[in-house]
Amino acid sequence: MNPHYVPNGDIRTEITVMNSRFIASLGPAFSVEQARDFIARIKSEFQDASHNVPAFLIGHSPSVIAHCTDDGEPSGTAGRPVLSVLQGSGLGDIVIVVTRYFGGTKLGKGGLVRAYGDAARQALKKTPLAEKVVTHTVMFAVPYNLYEPAKILLDRHKGQILDEVFAGDVTITGRFRPEDLDRFQPQLNELSNGKVEAFIIETKQDTLLPVSAKK
Secondary structure, eight states, X not given: OOOOEEESSOEEXXXXXXXXXXXXXXXXXXXXXXXXXXXXXXXHHTTTSSEEEEEEEEEETTEEEEEEOOTTSSTTSSHHHHHHHHHTTTBOSEEEEEEEEOOSSOOHHHHHXXXXXXXXXXXXXXXXXXXXXXXXXXXXXXXXXXXXXXXXXXXXXXXXXXXXXXXXXEEEEEEEOHHHHHHHHHHHHHHTTTOOOOEEEEEEEEEEEEESSOO
């Protein structure tokens, strides 16, 4: 399965083209409603701007909802260039608004296409990435003498510790990708001589795991 990369949080960048300011506000959105809420928030923040040009992609290939508008700019000069940049990025579940403050010099249709596209590209360059994955949240209890070996085992299989409760035993809540949990379970069983098992308490379809760069 191809990885599903998404923005890991909101980002804002700005460029200036012939005295016009182009402010790109970008973030994750996992539904059309979330994307529209983001757009409304940015438009409210920059309600005195000349234009607030939105675009979003919800989902990942092959099933994607795409949307853009020109927000008063000449047809095809703003929303479409921004959306094209998003579509070429390899990301999904993403929303962007490029805000323009007119600087007094008309850019022409070609200049607008380049400026809006460049503003979107600049934002993407600065955007931290996450991978959207399925994860299982599990819980298991180990005696104190197995606490450190269990943590080492969990780390070896790319698990994340979410919580630890120290009582008669140590109860660990962790998170794994399904394939990593499948490898962790038998080794935890072996470590504890068959006495400890990790029980799945939740499965999430859209966990965001930060990545340093697209792979």
